[in-house]
Amino acid sequence: MGIRGTSYSRAALRHLAIAAAAAGTLACSPAYAASQTGTATSVVVRPNTLVKSDDLDFGTLVAGPTAGTATIDAVTGVRTTTGGVTPVGAGTQRAVFQGTGGILLITVSGDTSVTLTRAGGGATMTASLVRAATTSGGGIALLGATLLPSGVQTYYIGGTLGVAANQPPGDYSGTFALTVNYL
Template identity: 70%
Template sequence: MGIQGTRIFDRARYILSVAVLAATGAMSPVPAAAANGNAIANAAVVRPNTLIKTDDLDFGTLVSGPTGGTVTVNPVTNARTTGGGVTPVGGGAHRAAFVGTGGRLLIFVSGSTSVTLTRAGGGAAPMTASLVRAATTSGGGVALLGATLLPSGVQTYYIGGTLTVPANQPPGDYSGTFTLTVNYL
């Protein structure tokens, strides 16, 4: 139950890489050919009174500028937005998702309210994300959650949040873990 794949790139390295790729592609002829690809099929089977993580929270690939900023992944809409000196690069950002079922009467949801992301290999200040929970029940739409009681049945829980990115954050992969606790009553 964690965050994986958040990357901060140095703006010059990104621009240089794009320029090299564009120049290389323009200079080499591409012969016509058929191609095959592989994909992964997934399924989640949920037993009563259990919780299964089906996706990690990912803030995506970012460029850190000369001023700090934020990137937000909305737990309800799954949309990513940025502010301040942070520039998003490509897609790939998404909320965390968990599926659970159980409870004879009510379900009480709690867990981490923030997570610290550290750079693989060290050498950079950690970043902190505040977390926000949302859920759907077998009967309807998505709603934001605090420490909330829900009716029993099948639920999908979503975790999003806002990551604070310092100015000129060093490039690298940053990750951290958080918890989601569901008590079935």
Template identity: 40%
Template sequence: MGWDFHSDFDHLSNQGTNHMRTTGMKRALLGAAIAAFAFNASAAHAATATSTATAKILRQITLTNTSDLQFATIISGATASTVSVSTAGAVSCGAGLTCTGTTTAANFDVEGTEGAVVVVGGDANVTLNGSLGGTMSSSLTYSDTTITLGASGGSFQVGGTLNVGANQTAGDYSGTFNVTANYQ
């Protein structure tokens, strides 16, 4: 039996390795515990909230012209004057002019979502060009700026004041104007 240096040395070597493994393991466990505590501390102070997503769907607006703005038949005079058609269709013929025939305000029907408010408007003026030359301008008047749609929609009218020149060139005059309708 004698001395076995290898086995004692191996024993000391293994003991040092085991000691280093144990110390390293303790440090790793301590680090993991600190990290877990820090994570749990943050989670303990976290807050949550909820929200609701909503949407409102409106029917697409349709806008239909059901009658045009007609200033009637006008016999011009030696001086410039005006012809006005109210949004109700009533005509006012200026001095020096003679107005005959049918007058109407333009009428537009609006369809969309019942109960919704619609903003209406459009061009402020229109230029009328004559078939034999010549032009006239008209300012436009809208019966409403907003309408609330009922079960069958709604409508608005457009009247205007036509500027007729002195001895205005004869002919059939026409011009187009745009109107709009948008949900408020």
């Protein structure tokens, strides 16, 4: 006794294969793809140059019924508050400048305070500024009008912002200068 098989034409087999593939595709969940772009940046400088990398940002603050302060540590970049000031969220940072140059020594100076004015006017706040730096050979240290060895340096600016009791809400900003003399 033999087994008899069913005979199909090539066209019928092709239609059966297409139908099976279509059924399999419908039974599977669809595939999704996601794409996102990024940004790459670089700055090429000549010797005896100073470039700003980041601005000083005290972040979002809530002013209370008593005066207080918000401080960004120039060495660590950490924000702390005192008095009636309450910090909100993250997004704070010390200012960062990078420089390279000098034949023998470098002197660093600049503004010791900055006035922040509310967008639209009507109110100001003042921050005292503190400078720190790293050099190509060492750790980070606070600066006055300090002489540094020549080479590559990163300068950090932090400070303490005075916030008045019930300081008017708004966006405040101001500018300050950092001066590096390459000798």
